[in-house]
Amino acid sequence: MAAYFIADVDVTDSAMFEEYKREVPATEQRYGGKYLGRGGTATVLEGDWKPHRLGLSRHSDIRRRPRRG
Template sequence: MAAYLIFDVEIHDAAEYGKFMAAVKPAIEAAGGRYLVRGGEHKVLEGDWRPSRLVLFEFPSMQAAEDFYNGPAYQGMRPIRLSSSTARALVLVEGAQAAATPLPSSAPGASHRLDETGHPP
């Protein structure tokens, strides 16, 4: 099951952080990961969280993401990231399992109610 790494980062030294970004991308891809969001515009709709720069990665599994994070490639680059930025949050979350039941029909009169497991009653 896919896993997602959410990274809220505040960059202090753009030139140095740029070196980190150039080096980390191939390492992420080698671990089966990919960028889904990379510092785009964002808006907080609820809550007190005030992200600086958001990055979202997708990995094939929690284990693949942890292996990347703890592995020699990333750990070798991590000092560059630490010296040029501050991680405000780095969160790994497991993705939702694909529903085995098809979504309810959108035909007129069809029921759109779901039970507590997210399936039609």
């Protein structure tokens, strides 16, 4: 079963974020992920959510994604 992940990232350390950005594509690929979109402007249609920097990815099989927490 496919899974879609939305990441809302609040960058507080630019240098660390640059390192993170370099490593993420290989990690996504390793677990069957594909970026669908990132960055840009988000429009909130309902509620008071204030997104920071968004990323959207699709994973062909949720079981390949490592568990967190």
